[in-house]
Amino acid sequence: MASKGEQTRMKLMEIAEQHILQNGFSATSIDDLITEAGITKGGFFYHFKSKHDLAQALMRHYREKDELLFSDLFLRARELTDDPLQQMLVFVKLLSEMMAEIEDLHPGCLVASFTYESHQVNEEIRELTAASILDWRRLFREQIDRINDVRPPNIDVDADTLADMLSTILEGGIIVSRAVNQKDILVRQLLEYRNYLGLLYG
Amino acid sequence: MASKGEQTRMKLMEIAEQHILQNGFSATSIDDLITEAGITKGGFFYHFKSKHDLAQALMRHYREKDELLFSDLFLRARELTDDPLQQMLVFVKLLSEMMAEIEDLHPGCLVASFTYESHQVNEEIRELTAASILDWRRLFREQIDRINDVRPPNIDVDADTLADMLSTILEGGIIVSRAVNQKDILVRQLLEYRNYLGLLYG
DNA sequence: CGAAAACCTGACCCGGGGTACAGTAAAAAT
């Protein structure tokens, strides 16, 4: 089991994620975090040597977490069907269901948070946000290549662009959903991506 | 011509927009703005009664500006063709070209900035961000309705969702472009929306 | 049991941020 220190560290990271998604990185004060975590300033700086250090740890952690999540959803999709297109359609469906099931508040993404505060974070964090997006591109693109191996698309599209489109709709859908305070918009947008794939390969 | 006060006010708003898009609202200090504008703190508070007041003025201004811009692009599209679908395709094309032409830095959107700092801004600003998105929905939806009047789509899609998809791709495309530092991604994503429309009504 | 390592406390520093306001210069109005 996790040591006491690891638990506190994790707790801080979870609290920080929520704060950053609602308030942004700059407006997330260490005071807020430690108050909610029930520790003191010294305790915070025992775990993280600075606020940026926390942000880096956060990005690293959620990059891994997303990789695992997406891989898992693909695995589940591949158990249901052998057709790459169907697998992709199931993947997006599962993803949309996950998004719908986030109970409290709206879904958010640290990549977007840090991107809109890019001048407030250091180079390592910017690299991590870029790396996350490129992870997703690679993962989605692999599946799209598999689809293309089975049957060509009805019109000529760039595989990377089609892969990025899913990230784009995720990030954009989150913003539009939150801006108008309607959670179902994100789900609908993801399903619209499915429609596009259907027409492209149907 | 604009009075001296109006000019300074505008200058402050322009500087503030850039700062907010790069650093976020919370990290945008009044000191930064007045230094760049060449005035002092007192001068700032002559024009805006608070930082939030500036943010509200900004959102109001850019909501109007976007409305005008989008309307203008539609007008230009309607001069080129009478077919509603072609008009929409031209509109998106013009929009993508505009985005490509922003010389310095990457495109950004205040709606996204404020959305990811929603707990840092007041209710009026949140209402203005929602109103902006709903403006776009109405504008895009009107055009989609015209397309549907001419010919039905090949698959059943919700007109509002299809309208929101353009906002989604815009917002998402901005984030993905900025995150990986490749401006052409946004353009490609917008063109992908065109492809979708093409397949949907082709 | 005892020592070493891990974990945390709480007071303090320092710079910066938003705000207020009294006074001043420049522009506009009469």
Added chain:
DNA sequence: ATTTTTACTGTACCCCGGGTCAGGTTTTCG
């Protein structure tokens, strides 16, 4: 030309945030 309005300047205030540090407590492990 004089008054009035507009557009500021300069300064002082207070709080808040990131970060430091010397020491205290709790775990872990031999």
